[in-house]
Amino acid sequence: MKHKMTLLILLLLTTSAIQSCSGDIKMDKIPELQSGSPLSGIKPLIFAVTHFKNAAGDEGIIGKPGGVWPDFKTDRPVDDIVRQAIINELIRNGHEVLSPESASKASVIIDGTVRQYWAWHKMAKIPHFHGHVLGHVNVDITVRFSDSGTILTKTYNGTSDLETQGFTKRNCESALNEALLRMLKDFTMDPDLLDGLNKVGKVSLQLIQRSVPQNKRIFLI
């Protein structure tokens, strides 16, 4: 009886351990930045974020744990994750985001290609007693400011390095989410982007003022 109980406990432990390092990483909730952002200091603009391209390939997420541990994948395409993270951040800061089909009505159009989106595990080596789970997100982003006609194209990166002793699904998820948020911060707090958006905000306001009769302008300013 005692042996059966021990075996059952061992079986349960092993099952839960195997479950924790296999299967998809659920991305139904995309991580969001918590910090105050200068994006909220810009006059509300209308954005369109097109469908991003995925150049990270099928091996968007790679587990390289020395052949012992299984690989992970997100349950959502990585280009969609990055795009949604950007949309959420724009909305969080008071801007409006249109669907890609309505891009012609937007003041700012954001387009992108996800180049890298991976987590990688480096096993601990003697005499070190910890391993690393590295996360990396690399995205080429193009921003078109429709009013001023200018274009900003840049590569934005997010890197994370967690000291761990195992490559579990949770560690992999943490490393990826941290890298994604760092990339998002790098993009949305880029002084070049903020300068461009500030100019669009001013140009948009001037256009509205010009199209409204002189005696009504005061209500719009």
Add this chain to the structure above:
Amino acid sequence: MCFVFSLTLSCASSPPARVSVKKDQLSKYTAVALNVSCPELDVRYSREGDVSVIGGAILVACVVFASGFVTALVTESLIQSSADSKNTEGFNKALGENQFERLLGNYFLDQFTKVNLFKKLNYTAHGDNHKALVAEGFDSIIKLKIEDFCLKRVIDTNLLNLRVGAVAKMIDLQNEQVIWSQYEVVISDDKHTIDEYKADGAKILIESVDKSLRKIGSRLAWDIMYSK
């Protein structure tokens, strides 16, 4: 069993807890002291790498001849620490007069010049003497403390990247309560060898530190300025 044991031990490091502040909370503070501190640069090359050739030889010798596994581990760690210490010393000598705490403080203050959030926001040298600050007319203090300042080896390469992490806290001097706290870390995209970082009086390193501090200073300021 090792498999299960390894998993139970696994954990991911997490940044310090964030305390957010509301804009209306901030309006009662008018005179804010600023204190910035920065440790010396730490080089983590050997400690983050694989077993060195010398260390590996010692390790094998000890295991084969004397079963001195523990001795080997200690010896290897000492060799690696000593190599890192030498590099750390060299870099800090080269960085010498650079006052990174002042640089971070200035990037932080730069953002506040664009808005009138506080009537007074000034540097103070005695950040720990809160009574003296109250006597000087301050009602709160913002402490920016760089906690992580290192050149860290990129796994499986001979390259290093710069990692700068700073904790910011705003403290109410009347009740000693932390009303805002935020952690900001920047890991540089550029990766270089130790020799490249050393070249030209550590020019690349100084530029990289400047870039990271600009990002951290601005982002920390924005977190207060654009609080909701």
